[in-house]
Amino acid sequence: MSTDNTESTESKCGASTDETTTDADATAETSSKCGASSSDSSSSSSCGASSDEEEVGATVDDFEADPGRLVAVGLGPGQPEGMTAKARSALLEAEHIVGYTTYVELLPDEVTEGAEDIYNTPMCGEVSRTEEAIDRALAGNDVAIIGSGDPNVYALAGLALEIIESKGATASMLDFDVVPGVPAAQSCAARVGAPLVNDTVSISLSDHLTDMPTIESRLHATAKEGFTISIYNPWSRKRRENYQKCCEILLEHRDPETPVGVVHAAGREDEQVEIVELGELPELGETDLVDMTTTLLVGNEDTYVWDDRMVTPRGYETKYDY
Ligand SMILES: C[S@@+](CC[C@H](N)C(=O)[O-])C[C@H]1O[C@@H](n2cnc3c(N)ncnc32)[C@H](O)[C@@H]1O
Known part of the structure; x- marks a missing residue:
């Protein structure tokens, strides 16, 4: 096995050999291991920075x-x-x-x-x-x-x-x-009990590919309708404001005591898990708990915490005695 990174240049795949130069992240030049015969084949992905x-x-x-x-x-x-x-x-x-x-x-x-x-x-x-x-x-x-x-x-x-x-x-x-x-929402849900057993919507706070007004409008609609919500990409250094805006919108529609599962790096060595109240969420934005490897699981109006687990009733209690 050989591991190529952004500094290696040798062709490995046996196609014709003109190189396909890519700019993986503004700081690194990556040479394709598989250059086909196209000579003007540059592409660039800059993850939100200005790009060609x-x-x-x-x-x-x-x-x-x-x-x-x-x-x-x-x-x-x-x-x-x-x-x-x-x-x-x-x-x-x-x-x-x-x-x-x-x-x-x-x-x-x-x-x-x-x-x-x-x-x-x-x-x-x-x-x-x-x-x-x-x-x-x-x-x-x-x-x-x-x-x-x-x-x-x-x-x-x-x-x-x-x-x-x-x-x-x-x-x-x-x-x-x-x-x-x-998916992360399910791995993270498993760490905090059963927060997502009813209708759930996933929203990503990354505005790299979807603009922030669209994300805000989706957050309003979802929070208003009472879905449980799994929030991906909640925070990065470049988009602290998106996280704060998300907290504001959630608090506009949901009780500050709504349980929220905050799961950082589920299943990895640096895993951290907490169940907090929605009202505490804004202040977590500057802690190690919330970063690019965190998923937030926001309960609906029926979600409660019992024995350190989040429980979102599925509705069985309305039909059965137990
Ligand atoms: C680009 S998305 C990729 C999602 C992935 N395809 C999935 O199915 O989970 C990256 C986001 O997934 C979430 N994520 C990925 N791995 C995670 C983990 N181990 N623990 C918590 N959240 C995670 C975080 O919200 C992160 O910002």
Whole structure:
């Protein structure tokens, strides 16, 4: 196995060799291991910083080999025991693994040791990383693109299909498959009892791809309607205001005593779990508990705390005596 990072340059996938230069995160230059024959194939993903237009580089016609396979694999919350057996076998079968550095570091040793090549890039660069995975598959390799939780939850499964289409390739040609993983909302819910057993809406506070007015309006609608809410991407240094705005909106519609599960790094070594009241949420924004690896689980009007667990009644109590 070799691990590529943003400093390596050697081609690994056997396509024709002009390089596809990508700018994964404003600080690092990444050389594609799978450059096809397109010469003006730069793309940039800057995670919210000012950016050039994202451009897909090589098209399907630039690859001569019979295509390999591409699978999007959800790792679950982090620890190897949290991964499904299907995800583990998909990773063991892959020749190349592509992912964000943090997720690559979460892989079990048997997976990293068995892979022919691992391509990891720092945070951001989702478009260039996904394109890299696709190019490697088009060049004939069996590739797994990995992410935490599930590939369908604020993750790269959809982007992979969009880029495959824009290259003039097809999902069938790459035998594209999605292997689900346990999403953060569910891993985190399990740590605080049973907060999400009724109708729940997920909202991400990241305004990288959705603008803040839209996020605010979704928060208002969801909080007003009485859903339980799982809040992803609650905080980052660059968007402290989004977190504070979210707290304000929730407090506009919900009782300050509403229970909120705050779960940081579920299933990882630095896991922290607390059940707080909604009124306490704003002051947690500047603590270690709330950061980019935290998910918030906001109860509905029926949610209560019993024996250190959140309980959201499903409604059985209205039909049955117990
Ligand atoms: C880009 S989203 C990816 C979600 C992922 N695909 C899933 O299904 O959980 C990243 C957000 O997921 C949440 N998250 C991911 N892993 C987590 C964990 N181990 N514990 C708590 N929250 C986590 C955090 O809210 C983080 O900001």
